[in-house]
Amino acid sequence: MKNPTTVELSRRQFLAAMGSTLALAAVPAIAADPPKRTGKPWMKLSLAAYSFNRQLERNWPKGRSKDGEMTLLDFIDFCGEMKLDGTELTGYYFPAEITSDYLAKVKHKVADLNMEISGTAIGNDFCVAGNDARAAQIGMCKEWIDYAAEMGAPVIRIFAGNVPKGDTEQAAIERCVSAINECLEYAAEKKVALALENHGGITATPEQLLGIVKQVDDSPYFGINFDGGNFRTADPYGDLAKIAPFAINAQIKVAISPNGGPKQPADLGKVVDILKQANYSGYVVLEYEEPEDPRERIPVFLKELRDLIA
Numbered sequence: 001m002k003n004p005t006t007v008e009l010s011r012r013q014f015l016a017a018m019g020s021t022l023a024l025a026a027v028p029a030i031a032a033d034p035p036k037r038t039g040k041p042w043m044k045l046s047l048a049a050y051s052f053n054r055q056l057e058r059n060w061p062k063g064r065s066k067d068g069e070m071t072l073l074d075f076i077d078f079c080g081e082m083k084l085d086g087t088e089l090t091g092y093y094f095p096a097e098i099t100s101d102y103l104a105k106v107k108h109k110v111a112d113l114n115m116e117i118s119g120t121a122i123g124n125d126f127c128v129a130g131n132d133a134r135a136a137q138i139g140m141c142k143e144w145i146d147y148a149a150e151m152g153a154p155v156i157r158i159f160a161g162n163v164p165k166g167d168t169e170q171a172a173i174e175r176c177v178s179a180i181n182e183c184l185e186y187a188a189e190k191k192v193a194l195a196l197e198n199h200g201g202i203t204a205t206p207e208q209l210l211g212i213v214k215q216v217d218d219s220p221y222f223g224i225n226f227d228g229g230n231f232r233t234a235d236p237y238g239d240l241a242k243i244a245p246f247a248i249n250a251q252i253k254v255a256i257s258p259n260g261g262p263k264q265p266a267d268l269g270k271v272v273d274i275l276k277q278a279n280y281s282g283y284v285v286l287e288y289e290e291p292e293d294p295r296e297r298i299p300v301f302l303k304e305l306r307d308l309i310a
Contacts, residue, residue: 037245037279043272043309044283046086046118048251049075049093051288051298060092060123076109078295082302086118088285089153091144103150118283119155119195119249120148126179127161127172127202134179141183141194149190155249156187157225158194160212162201173202177215180222188221195225195249205233206242213246222248226280228271229253229289232260237270244278251287254301268301272308284309 049056052075057068072093079087087110095102110117122144124137141158148156158180163172180194187194196203196212203209209224216222226247231239236256252271255263272284286301288294 037281039279039281041276041279042281043250043275044085044116044118045302045305045309046088046283046285047079047082047084047298047302048088048121048285048287049090050121051286051294052078053092053289055294056093058092059094059096065096072106073109076106076113076115079115080113082299084115084302086116086283086285088118088283089120089151091120091122091147094147098147100150103147107151117151117153118285119157120144120151120153121157122159124159125161126159126176127163127167129164129167129171129175134175138179138182141179142186145183145187145190145192148192153192155193155195155225157197157249157251158183159197159199160201160203160209169202173212173215176202177212180212181217184217184219184222188219191221193221193223193248195223195247197225197251198227198230198243200230200232204231206231206239209243210246225249225251226275227251227253227287228268229256229266229287232257234259237267237274240271241274241277244274244280247275247278247280247282249282250275250280250284252284252305253287253289255290268304269308272305 049072052070055068055070056075057071058066072089075093076087089106107117122141124141126137128134128137144156160176161172163169180196184194196209198209203212213224224243224246226240226244226249228240228251233239236258252268254266254268256266257263275284284305286298286305288298288301290297
């Protein structure tokens with residue numbers, strides 16, 4: 001992957017400089033008026049480790065662990081068996097002690113299977129109150145920026161968080177924006193992008209999410225993680241279309257819950273079309289969360305997505 005020699009390139013220039021590994025959205029300073037992307041959209045296929053959440057060993061957050069029938073290295077093998085372009089290595093499933101040797105092992109294993117690390121993800125909450133809690137969340141994010149850089153992961157999915165009890169949404173948003181900006185400065189130094197996900201809390205609607213994006217410092221290393229199943233609004237597909245122009249990573253779920261109601265099958269064709277209409281270029285990452293056996297169901301959905309993104 002070719003990176004720009006300076007983070008002071010415009011986002012549009014950076015998009016052209018990033019090459020085929022990660023095409024970042026040209027996210028403007030004013031979120032309400034995104035510039036048009038040019039060129040034909042292209043997409044690669046990846047799978048999120050969270051798809052095997054019930055099976056994987058888990059050591060996240062610190063202090064909570066779970067034995068599992070799979071390790072992260074087993075998951076990478078599964079992605080290789082599926083002949084995927086990439087694998088998303090969610091932070092929850094790394095060992096409790098992450099060493100440079102382990103990161104090198106992961107990086108080489110992925111390369112040996114002719115894949116890329118499409119990204120990683122962390123379970124942060126930037127709405128937390130209190131200096132110590134805030135410092136811990138920022139420190140954890142910076143730690144994972146280092147890990148991502150060492151592995152060659154181009155993007156980290158991050159969350160905004162939830163309003164603490166007794167607090168106001170505006171105060172929580174201010175803390176969130178401040179924390180993102182602090183982490184973003186470090187991410188830019190390491191050439192790792194931060195993708196803010198529509199993940200409930202203060203990002204439950206496109207208006208909330210874009211309102212935060214508008215306040216974050218203008219940087220080619222920041223954008224949105226488009227999660228196709230996370231809007232529980234009256235018109236989830238219409239709301240996904242509002243955030244798609246800012247997507248630098250795309251997460252696909254196979255179910256959707258309009259108005260917060262019961263799950264129903266997602267129209268994957270419609271979701272992919274939304275990304276295409278936004279000229280999205282980058283990874284489409286399947287995140288399977290349904291109760292059926294992921295080893296049986298994931299190949300079915302990967303085949304469908306391959307056909308849709310072709």
